[in-house]
Amino acid sequence: MKSSVITFPGSNCDRDMDVALKKFGFKNKMVWHDDVELPKSDLVVLPGGFSYGDYLRCGSMASKSKIMKSVINFANSGGMVMGICNGFQILVETGLVPGVLLRNKYLEFICKNIFVKINDKKNTYFKNIDSEILEFHIAHNEGNYFCTNDQLKEIEDNEQVAINYCDKEGKTEEKFNPNGSIKNIAGIFNKEKNVLGMMPHPERMIDPSLSGEDGSLFFNNLINNLK
């Protein structure tokens, strides 16, 4: 399986993602934002970080970079595109997934482990995964998912919510919502479910001696689903 990780000026989780993808069997290529052509890929990842210093709105500049035209075409033709953290912010700015990510409700940069409940398994990202709840890591200042009421209705009608913040038992109550996101939304799909944007970092949970293994579960499952 071939993957590509896009590096924007200010990306800082691109290398972590490269390490994670390779660990679980992807042949990964790093792609510079100023490139025009996307290498042949089964999965394209927009990594976390602070692309363009978060100027204007997080992800807004990166969403207009040269490589993104190819990424958007790839996504629109059914290609698998995953945006993590800043990558999710870039995805919402391209319009590939609906909504926006606002400043965290309590104006704090949040850096901690959280639990998410998988809301939908009828997609290539979470199909067959042997768990309902995953422990991931979040580190963001703008992760407060927001959309209009009309968009929310559409997202829910199409079952586009991928994961919700919850506690370790899977309770998705407001008190387990770290950043104020509507309905505890931590990740969403596009309508066709080939594009996934999420705030949590699975690539930070691939080593039991350092963090946890739920990221391993995620990547292992993902590559098996792609085969």
Added chain:
Amino acid sequence: MKISVIITLKKDVLDPQGKVIHQTLDGMGFNDINEVRQGKYFEIDTKESDPKKAKEKVEEMCNKLLANLVIENYKIIDAQ
């Protein structure tokens, strides 16, 4: 010519920064404030000299980059 644009958050979008500014002003003794909303201001100096065309271009810029219309509104406030 120079075009000035302001971008404001839509009414129903939470503005935590505005809220904190409000609280701080309140603490400083400005206690008759109902609400503070924070926005953005842009000054765009363009080679276009026809005001109508320049405004149209800036509107396009707002739609495509400067504003995110899910949460923000824009308004051209000056062209000279």
